[in-house]
Amino acid sequence: MSQTDLDEPKPRLGRKRDHTRDPEILDAALEILAETGYDGMTIDMVATRAKAGKATLYRRWSSKAELVLDAVACLKAGEIDLDALPDTGTLRGDLVAMIKTPSMRDAERKLKIMAGIVSMIARSPEMATAAYAALVEPRASVNRVLFARAIERDEIPADSDVERLCTIGPAMAAYRVLMLGRPVDREFLEDTIDGVILPAAGVRPGAE
């Protein structure tokens, strides 16, 4: 979705290309979204932050809603290669390795973006779909791989409810940021792994 559309056989004369500013604009939109939420955000704010004109935004997106939808959808772009995940040999090792990953690093930002659009999700199915695909599903699929490996390794029971296990981490992190207003730091994440996720997975406390 979005980005410099590479159709148009011959852009003959003129300036550089089409819509070169898209990334900056979408990024500005995400920043404002995280800071003030969907309703608090104005098109002027986004334009100013991206050092663009409001007209430029409307040349590319037909409405505020579409801009935000596109911005959220583009978060999915930097998706993780599921085949290149850390493989340490233990479930705990894999989970701990994940929290040092850059995609985890900006977890807090993503959660704030989520906070900015939750109220919209109930009203707009498109937004619900986009948010799910960009913010919820990628995280779950990473975890799915990790737990699947642990099952192959006989580290956890083969009949584990992987879907449930996958949601524990995201749920605890989201609650921490959105409801408690506390940071998702390394200590919290490790405590959650050792104190909640691994016990729920059936890994014995001492069994490293």
Added chain:
Amino acid sequence: MSQTDLDEPKPRLGRKRDHTRDPEILDAALEILAETGYDGMTIDMVATRAKAGKATLYRRWSSKAELVLDAVACLKAGEIDLDALPDTGTLRGDLVAMIKTPSMRDAERKLKIMAGIVSMIARSPEMATAAYAALVEPRASVNRVLFARAIERDEIPADSDVERLCTIGPAMAAYRVLMLGRPVDREFLEDTIDGVILPAAGVRPGAE
């Protein structure tokens, strides 16, 4: 906060009382909040829903923000008596008994109200405080009592991180409703108790 202020020594002549309509209005505000979120909600909507005039609302609250703040704060009113919680003799029994409680019944409504104000929480410390006091803390304190009993009973280790255990249930429920858009039904709650909370608390699976 709010409700019929009972000062004024002698309301001599006139109608019945002061601000009799407060409860209906606050309730209407909460309904609209849950349905459309803070920004989607208009004062006219609330007035209409409560069959009141807009002027009546502004006679009592000086702004939309104060009305919502008061409405959220009043949720705390129907707080639970911590000494009258179900006491079944086991942690699992207590937790399961809690999900049949009326205060748990409207958990989903409360979560939707929360969704309606999350984006505000970041912008307004007052709202953050009110939401915490009305929606987060009451639930946590119920759980605290249950886990404290389990420790007294030697059912779970005395050095358990009760604060962490208290947040698991609310976190899983919030994620379920707000992010996944799925219902918090009895099955989900029981699965969460058996599959996440009890293992995290260190209760052995079979040990009923």
Added chain:
DNA sequence: CATATACGGAACTATTCAGTTCCGGATATG
């Protein structure tokens, strides 16, 4: 029955902001 009081409802004002239009300037192409 008389009256002070609060309420419901409608009409009004002011502001904010989504979306539009227009123009001067930058820039790559030929």
Added chain:
DNA sequence: CATATCCGGAACTGAATAGTTCCGTATATG
């Protein structure tokens, strides 16, 4: 150097809505 194309910016329009004012009515009190 000429020109087609896109961009930034500012000015504008229109709709929605927060907040205000006013009035007719219902009602409890005396």
